[in-house]
Amino acid sequence: MTHDCSFLDDVGVAVSYTESDRQSHAADFGGEAFDLAVTPDAVVRPESTAEVSAVLSAATDRGVPVTPYAGGTSLEGNPVPAHQGISMDMMEMDAVLDVRPDDFQIDVEPGVIGSSINEAVEEHGLFFPPMPAANDIATIGGMIVNDASGMTTVKYGEVGDWVLELEVVLADGSVITTGSTAIKTSSGYNLLDLFVGSEGTLGVVTRATLELERLPEQTRGGRAIFPTLDAATEAVFDAVRSGVDVATIELIDDLSARMANAHLDTGLPDAPMVFLEFHSPGVETAVSRCRSAFERHDVDRFEIATDDERMDDLWTARRELAIALQTYDPDRRPLHPGDVTVPISEYPAIIRYAKSLAEEHDLLVPCFGHAGDGNVHYSVFVDHDDPEMVVRGEDVYRHIVEKAIDCGGTATGEHGVGLGKREYLTAEHGESGVEAMRRIKRALDPHDTLNPGKIFPETAEGERVREDEG
Amino acid sequence: MTHDCSFLDDVGVAVSYTESDRQSHAADFGGEAFDLAVTPDAVVRPESTAEVSAVLSAATDRGVPVTPYAGGTSLEGNPVPAHQGISMDMMEMDAVLDVRPDDFQIDVEPGVIGSSINEAVEEHGLFFPPMPAANDIATIGGMIVNDASGMTTVKYGEVGDWVLELEVVLADGSVITTGSTAIKTSSGYNLLDLFVGSEGTLGVVTRATLELERLPEQTRGGRAIFPTLDAATEAVFDAVRSGVDVATIELIDDLSARMANAHLDTGLPDAPMVFLEFHSPGVETAVSRCRSAFERHDVDRFEIATDDERMDDLWTARRELAIALQTYDPDRRPLHPGDVTVPISEYPAIIRYAKSLAEEHDLLVPCFGHAGDGNVHYSVFVDHDDPEMVVRGEDVYRHIVEKAIDCGGTATGEHGVGLGKREYLTAEHGESGVEAMRRIKRALDPHDTLNPGKIFPETAEGERVREDEG
Structure with missing residues (x-):
C-alpha cells in the first residue's frame, strides 16, 4: 500500500x-x-x-x-x-564523535563505515575486533541492528558484545540512552542487547559507544589444504575442541575451491582449504597446536606466512570467493545467500548433510564460512529460468536450515531474520518464544511503524499487526 | 498486604x-x-x-x-x-543436567551453586570464567538474574556474557527457551539478555546452558603495596590503559588494609594494596608490564608468588576483608553494601571523591573492589543507634552513587537494583529509558506477579503497577 x-x-x-x-x-x-x-x-x-x-x-x-x-x-x-x-x-549521520583511548572507547553515529572506525583509532594502537568481512562498505549501525559478526568472532565475539551504550529513537519519537560507558552494569533491564539485532523494528540507533581492544603485537596467517572435506571439518572441530587459540579459522569446501581456482587461476588443487589467523600472545604455541590438530586429520599442506605479502597470497582464494561464486556459471546463480550456525560438535555433520543433499538433488552447493563458530554459508546454484530446478534448490536450502535448528543451532548466525528467515522463527523459538517477542514489539512500537513485516511470520500476507487496529 | x-x-x-x-x-x-x-x-x-x-x-x-x-x-x-x-x-532444582566438553557447554538447573559448576567440568580441563567471589554459596540462577560478575570480569566479562541458552517460565506459566546452543545467533529478539539481570521480575529461569573456557595452563598471583591511595588507583588505571593482560586486579584502600590487619594481625603496613592474578598465555610478559606500570607510580612492594601456598598468603588480606569489615568496630557497622562502577579513566577520581566525602563527614568509608573494571565497593560505617550519623552516612552513600552516574558510570555494576538502588534508576536511564523498561515489564507480566516493587521507582509507596487495575 x-x-x-x-x-x-x-x-x-x-x-x-x-x-x-x-x-x-x-x-x-x-x-x-x-x-x-x-x-x-x-x-x-x-x-x-x-x-x-x-x-x-x-x-x-x-x-x-x-x-x-x-x-x-x-x-x-x-x-x-x-x-x-x-x-x-542513515548515511548522512556518519561522524566519529569522540575517541577515548584511555577507556578503549569510541562514540560514532550509525552511518560510519566499519573500516573508518579502525582508521580513527589505529593511531592509538586500538581496533574494533568483531568486524564483519564487508567492513569497508557496511555501517556500524547496520552491524549493530543485525548483530553482525565475522572472521574474528571465534576469538573476539559478535559486534553486539562490543557495544557499551546506544542512543535510540523509539517509534513515538522519544529518545533513550541505554547501556553505560562503564564496562559493566546491572542497572535495570538490558535494553541495549534488545536493540542489538532488532533489525530496526524496535527503534533507530542514532549513536553508539563501542569498546575497543589493543591491536595484537604479533599476528600470523596461514592456509591448510586437506585431502577430503570430512578431514577438513573434523580438523577444524578438533582444533576448536582442543582450545587452540585461533583468531580466524575459515573453511571453503572443494567445490568452493574449484570456483575460486576457476576465477583466479591459482594453480591450487580443487581441495578443501582452511584459512587461519593467530593473534598474540601465544602465537607460536597456537600455530604449533593447530598444526598438530590438523596433522591428526591428514592435512596435505600447512603453510604459515612469514610476511604480510605471503599472507595476502595464501588468503587469495578466500578473499576472492564471493566474486568467484557470482561469476562461475552464467546460467546458474545462487539462491538467496545467508548462513546457519550450529554447535561446533555438529559442524562436520551439517557440512556432510549439505553435501549429500546437493548430490541427491543434483545441484551445486558450495559451502564455506566462519568454521570455528560452527557457521556455514552455502549457495544453492540454480538456473533461475528453470522453475523445477528453483523448487529443488529451495528444498535443499530449507532442509539445511531445518537441520541446523534440529541440532541445536540457529537459522541465522549473523545476518538476522529480515524477510528471508521469517518462516523459521517459530521452529527455532517456539510459539511462546515468538509470542514473547511480539509482546515486546507491541510494547515499544504499538502502531507497527518501524520496519513492519520483518522478523515475524505474519498472520496474513502483507498485513501489519497494529495494536490500535486490533 | x-x-x-x-x-x-x-x-x-x-x-x-x-x-x-x-x-x-x-x-x-x-x-x-x-x-x-x-x-x-x-x-x-x-x-x-x-x-x-x-x-x-x-x-x-x-x-x-x-x-x-x-x-x-x-x-x-x-x-x-x-x-x-x-x-x-529454587534450591531444590540443583541438578547438573549435562556436560558437553567438546562444545564447552554445561546445562544446569538454577539452584546449582557456582563452585559445583567448576567441580563438574574440571575433569575436562574446563571452568566457568566469570564467577563472582561468593561462588561457594551463590547459585547460578541468582548470578544470571542479577548479571553478577567478579574478580575475573576484567579479563573474561560478566556472567551474562557466558550464558548461551535459558529456559524461562513467564508469569502466565508459559515456558520459553531463548538463545541458542550455537555460539552465535541473530535470530529474532535477544530475549536472553533481557532475562539476564531482570532480577526475577520478567520470568523464572529454570535451566541454563553456559559456555565454558579451558583452564589456563599457567597462572601467577601477586600483591603490590603502594605509598598512597592516589598512587595505587593511578597505577591500576595505567596498567589497564596500557593493555596489561590481567585476569584479576583488586584494590583495597589504606583504611580497608587497616581493618584487615586488625583482624588478621598480618604485620603488613596499613597501606593501599592491589591484588593480582595473571592467566596464560603471555603470563611473564603481563607480569613484567604490570610491574613497569606500577613502578611508574612508586609501588613500594611488588611480589609475585612462586607457588599456590605463597599466593594464598599474599591474598589473605583481600580474602578476609569481608569478615574484617564486619568485626572491626562493634559500635559502628556498615550501611547497605553494594557497588558503583565507572569508566576506568574516572576510577582514581571517584576513589578520591569517596575519601574526601568521608573526611568531610567524619566517617569511616573503606573502599575496595574489582578495580580493573572501574568497580568500587564501599562501606559507610555508622553507629546505627545515632540517627544523625545515619543521616550523614546516607548522604555520603548517595553522593557517591550520584557521582558515579554523573561521570558516565552506573549506580550498580554487579548487584542489580533490587530495593536498594531503585531511586537512582531514572537518573541513570532517563524518564524515557525507564518508561521503555516499564513497557516491557507490563508486556511480559501484565498483572505484576513477578517480584513486584523491585527495580522501578514506584509511583506510590507499596503500590503494585498492574495493567488490569489501570
Whole structure:
C-alpha cells in the first residue's frame, strides 16, 4: 500500500521522491529474492537525532511505516521495505564523535563505515575486533541492528558484545540512552542487547559507544589444504575442541575451491582449504597446536606466512570467493545467500548433510564460512529460468536450515531474520518464544511503524499487526 | 498486604507456611536495610519446570505476587518480597543436567551453586570464567538474574556474557527457551539478555546452558603495596590503559588494609594494596608490564608468588576483608553494601571523591573492589543507634552513587537494583529509558506477579503497577 508522505516536507528533513532514490532503497545484497520487498514511497536522509525523532513521531501519528536503511549490505532483505512508506537512510549521520583511548572507547553515529572506525583509532594502537568481512562498505549501525559478526568472532565475539551504550529513537519519537560507558552494569533491564539485532523494528540507533581492544603485537596467517572435506571439518572441530587459540579459522569446501581456482587461476588443487589467523600472545604455541590438530586429520599442506605479502597470497582464494561464486556459471546463480550456525560438535555433520543433499538433488552447493563458530554459508546454484530446478534448490536450502535448528543451532548466525528467515522463527523459538517477542514489539512500537513485516511470520500476507487496529 | 496462598495446596508443589521458613526468605546479604522488605506468606520449593509453571499460572490468576529466591547472597534486597505473597525457593532444582566438553557447554538447573559448576567440568580441563567471589554459596540462577560478575570480569566479562541458552517460565506459566546452543545467533529478539539481570521480575529461569573456557595452563598471583591511595588507583588505571593482560586486579584502600590487619594481625603496613592474578598465555610478559606500570607510580612492594601456598598468603588480606569489615568496630557497622562502577579513566577520581566525602563527614568509608573494571565497593560505617550519623552516612552513600552516574558510570555494576538502588534508576536511564523498561515489564507480566516493587521507582509507596487495575 502506498502512503501519503507529503507531511515530510514540513518535518525539516532532507527528503527525496525520485525513482532512482526509491529503487536504490528497495534491495540489499540478498538480491531480488524476496517476494514481499517493495519500493518505498519516499527516502529521508536525517542529519541529527532530532530529525530522526521528528520523522518517527510524525510517521507514527499518521500510520506511515518507516524502515531504516544504511549500507545495504544485509542478505535477508532486512532494510528493504515490506510495506512501502518511508526509507530512512542513515548515511548522512556518519561522524566519529569522540575517541577515548584511555577507556578503549569510541562514540560514532550509525552511518560510519566499519573500516573508518579502525582508521580513527589505529593511531592509538586500538581496533574494533568483531568486524564483519564487508567492513569497508557496511555501517556500524547496520552491524549493530543485525548483530553482525565475522572472521574474528571465534576469538573476539559478535559486534553486539562490543557495544557499551546506544542512543535510540523509539517509534513515538522519544529518545533513550541505554547501556553505560562503564564496562559493566546491572542497572535495570538490558535494553541495549534488545536493540542489538532488532533489525530496526524496535527503534533507530542514532549513536553508539563501542569498546575497543589493543591491536595484537604479533599476528600470523596461514592456509591448510586437506585431502577430503570430512578431514577438513573434523580438523577444524578438533582444533576448536582442543582450545587452540585461533583468531580466524575459515573453511571453503572443494567445490568452493574449484570456483575460486576457476576465477583466479591459482594453480591450487580443487581441495578443501582452511584459512587461519593467530593473534598474540601465544602465537607460536597456537600455530604449533593447530598444526598438530590438523596433522591428526591428514592435512596435505600447512603453510604459515612469514610476511604480510605471503599472507595476502595464501588468503587469495578466500578473499576472492564471493566474486568467484557470482561469476562461475552464467546460467546458474545462487539462491538467496545467508548462513546457519550450529554447535561446533555438529559442524562436520551439517557440512556432510549439505553435501549429500546437493548430490541427491543434483545441484551445486558450495559451502564455506566462519568454521570455528560452527557457521556455514552455502549457495544453492540454480538456473533461475528453470522453475523445477528453483523448487529443488529451495528444498535443499530449507532442509539445511531445518537441520541446523534440529541440532541445536540457529537459522541465522549473523545476518538476522529480515524477510528471508521469517518462516523459521517459530521452529527455532517456539510459539511462546515468538509470542514473547511480539509482546515486546507491541510494547515499544504499538502502531507497527518501524520496519513492519520483518522478523515475524505474519498472520496474513502483507498485513501489519497494529495494536490500535486490533 | 497478606495474600491467601491456600491454593498452593492444590498445585502439587512443596509448600511451607512456617515462621522460620518465611523469615529466612525475608532477607539477603544486604541485611535489614530496606524499609519495604517484608516476609512472604508462603514458601514454595518447586522441583521441576512444570511445578514452577503451575505456581506462576495459579498465582497470576489470583493476583498473588511471586518472588524467586535462591542463595540469598544478593546485596540490594533483590529476592526479598516487597509485597508478601509467595517466595519461590529454587534450591531444590540443583541438578547438573549435562556436560558437553567438546562444545564447552554445561546445562544446569538454577539452584546449582557456582563452585559445583567448576567441580563438574574440571575433569575436562574446563571452568566457568566469570564467577563472582561468593561462588561457594551463590547459585547460578541468582548470578544470571542479577548479571553478577567478579574478580575475573576484567579479563573474561560478566556472567551474562557466558550464558548461551535459558529456559524461562513467564508469569502466565508459559515456558520459553531463548538463545541458542550455537555460539552465535541473530535470530529474532535477544530475549536472553533481557532475562539476564531482570532480577526475577520478567520470568523464572529454570535451566541454563553456559559456555565454558579451558583452564589456563599457567597462572601467577601477586600483591603490590603502594605509598598512597592516589598512587595505587593511578597505577591500576595505567596498567589497564596500557593493555596489561590481567585476569584479576583488586584494590583495597589504606583504611580497608587497616581493618584487615586488625583482624588478621598480618604485620603488613596499613597501606593501599592491589591484588593480582595473571592467566596464560603471555603470563611473564603481563607480569613484567604490570610491574613497569606500577613502578611508574612508586609501588613500594611488588611480589609475585612462586607457588599456590605463597599466593594464598599474599591474598589473605583481600580474602578476609569481608569478615574484617564486619568485626572491626562493634559500635559502628556498615550501611547497605553494594557497588558503583565507572569508566576506568574516572576510577582514581571517584576513589578520591569517596575519601574526601568521608573526611568531610567524619566517617569511616573503606573502599575496595574489582578495580580493573572501574568497580568500587564501599562501606559507610555508622553507629546505627545515632540517627544523625545515619543521616550523614546516607548522604555520603548517595553522593557517591550520584557521582558515579554523573561521570558516565552506573549506580550498580554487579548487584542489580533490587530495593536498594531503585531511586537512582531514572537518573541513570532517563524518564524515557525507564518508561521503555516499564513497557516491557507490563508486556511480559501484565498483572505484576513477578517480584513486584523491585527495580522501578514506584509511583506510590507499596503500590503494585498492574495493567488490569489501570
